Amino acid sequence: xxxxxxxxxxxxxxxxxxxxxxxxxxxxxxxxxxxxxxxxxxxxxxxxxxxxxxxxxxxxxxxxxxxxxxxxxxxxxxxxxxxxxxxxxxxxxxxxxxxxxxxxxxxxxxxxxxxxxxxxxxxxxxxxxxxxxxxxxxxxxxxxxxxxxxxxxxxxxxxxxxxxxxxxxxxxxxxxxxxxxxxxxxxxxxxxxxxxxxxxxxxxxxxxxxxxxxxxxxxxxxxxxxxxxxxxxxxxxxxxxxxxxxxxxxxxxxxxxxxxxxxxxxxxxxxxxxxxxxxxx
Numbered sequence: 001x002x003x004x005x006x007x008x009x010x011x012x013x014x015x016x017x018x019x020x021x022x023x024x025x026x027x028x029x030x031x032x033x034x035x036x037x038x039x040x041x042x043x044x045x046x047x048x049x050x051x052x053x054x055x056x057x058x059x060x061x062x063x064x065x066x067x068x069x070x071x072x073x074x075x076x077x078x079x080x081x082x083x084x085x086x087x088x089x090x091x092x093x094x095x096x097x098x099x100x101x102x103x104x105x106x107x108x109x110x111x112x113x114x115x116x117x118x119x120x121x122x123x124x125x126x127x128x129x130x131x132x133x134x135x136x137x138x139x140x141x142x143x144x145x146x147x148x149x150x151x152x153x154x155x156x157x158x159x160x161x162x163x164x165x166x167x168x169x170x171x172x173x174x175x176x177x178x179x180x181x182x183x184x185x186x187x188x189x190x191x192x193x194x195x196x197x198x199x200x201x202x203x204x205x206x207x208x209x210x211x212x213x214x215x216x217x218x219x220x221x222x223x224x225x226x227x228x229x230x231x232x233x234x235x236x237x238x239x240x241x242x243x244x245x246x247x248x249x250x251x252x253x254x255x256x257x258x259x260x261x262x263x264x265x266x267x268x269x270x271x272x273x274x275x276x277x278x279x280x281x
Contacts, residue, residue, distance in 0.1 A: 041192040042202040050185040058132045061139035065147035072140035077199040079133035081221045084174045084196040088164040090156035110134045204232040
């Protein structure tokens with residue numbers, strides 16, 4: 001409500017200045033309250049392994065077409081950092097590509113997903129899957145026709161009705177699949193929202209914690225601004241933690257309340273002077 005009121009006052013000031021009622025817009029320096037940004041919630045790597053049914057050699061596959069689809073949705077959502085809406089929009093076969101990567105004497109066969117008109121970029125983006133996710137997706141594609149029956153459905157991950165899966169909580173939603181799998185694997189919420197988006201948050205947090213450069217994580221998640229990726233640096237250590245502190249240092253740069261920063265500096269100066277006098281004595 002406060003932000004809307006501030007926006008209305010700014011618009012009114014701009015209108016008065018544009019129509020010659022005032023010499024200048026007096027509301028140019030007026031700032032609204034900053035939106036509270038919730039800390040990104042994520043699963044631990046051990047919880048992700050339980051969610052994806054990891055075995056000794058990687059994620060386990062299933063001969064049941066519905067179970068195979070659900071495991072493929074979870075694996076692609078995590079490894080590719082897909083938004084719930086992007087999962088439902090994937091089509092088959094045009095949005096699935098086979099990529100061959102030579103590695104010495106062998107050639108690895110991986111899969112890639114084409115995200116059409118990705119959010120913010122408005123262009124198609126190719127997201128490569130890791131070997132484990134590729135195997136899970138291939139196992140599902142071998143059973144996909146059994147899930148569909150005689151009809152032809154363009155969606156890569158169709159629902160029971162033949163329509164595409166949706167991102168929110170519903171019988172055919174990705175979030176419902178995540179919540180159900182968490183219940184089955186005994187993964188407790190612990191204050192987290194166990195929805196489809198937590199897999200995207202998890203891969204971002206794990207990549208940053210592993211030391212992957214924030215710019216590369218931004219490209220992988222298809223973020224428009226680096227500030228969106230900075231949220232996931234809360235779980236990082238070392239250089240990434242120092243980068244976050246440097247960006248949000250309370251005593252540097254612009255402050256919404258300069259008097260608070262000035263007062264803090266003055267308190268530190270007085271404290272330093274007091275410690276110096278004690279050491280001299």
